[in-house]
Amino acid sequence: MSTRISRRAILISIPGAVVFARGAAAGLFTKALPGDLDLSLVRLSRGGLYRAELAPDATPITLRQMQVWTVTLQTAAGAPVTQAGIAISGGMPQHGHGLPTAPQVTKNLGNGRYLIEGVKFNMRGWWTFELAVDAAGGADVVTFNIIL
Ligand SMILES: [Cu+2]
Known part of the structure; x- marks a missing residue:
């Protein structure tokens, strides 16, 4: 009984971790451009x-x-x-x-x-x-x- 519960907990937590990791990666690579960026040379x-x-x-x-x-x-x-x-x-x-x-x-x-x-x-x-x-x-x- 207890092993069944912990197995279920693992199955639930893995997709959660994947979603978290994806979110962190997206946060790293999709920072918005500052709106007031001066492109003058x-x-x-x-x-x-x-x-x-x-x-x-x-x-x-x-x-x-x-x-x-x-x-x-x-x-x-x-x-x-x-x-x-x-x-x-x-x-x-x-x-x-x-x-x-x-x-x-x-x-x-x-x-x-x-x-x-x-x-x-x-x-x-x-x-x-x-x-x-x-x-x-x-x-x-x-x-x-x-x-x-
Ligand atoms: Cu680059």
Whole structure:
């Protein structure tokens, strides 16, 4: 009698666990896009120190192809930021992973323009592309949102 009851309890609890696991997985992968997502390729840094403009080498931005981009950096007042250190990171906030490549600034083009090589996106969705800028005016971060 008691084994019959516990067996029944197991049979009931297994589908429950499956439903719970599915729900948890769905929660991980279907986070809604923030409604106020700014998709502009011209953005002010978080602390307001810099204004950055991203120029992909081709638009619309392609999937699974190595790209060369240019970023133009200015102070908030509009002066070119000519000697900046720029570290690049990013990823997909909804998926919890970073960029598939490690893009880097490979050339200072002068007048606040910098060449970024090694940009690639390997899936559709919402990507962030972050520039950690370190220059005479201080350190600040510019975040771009890109939807592919
Ligand atoms: Cu992803």
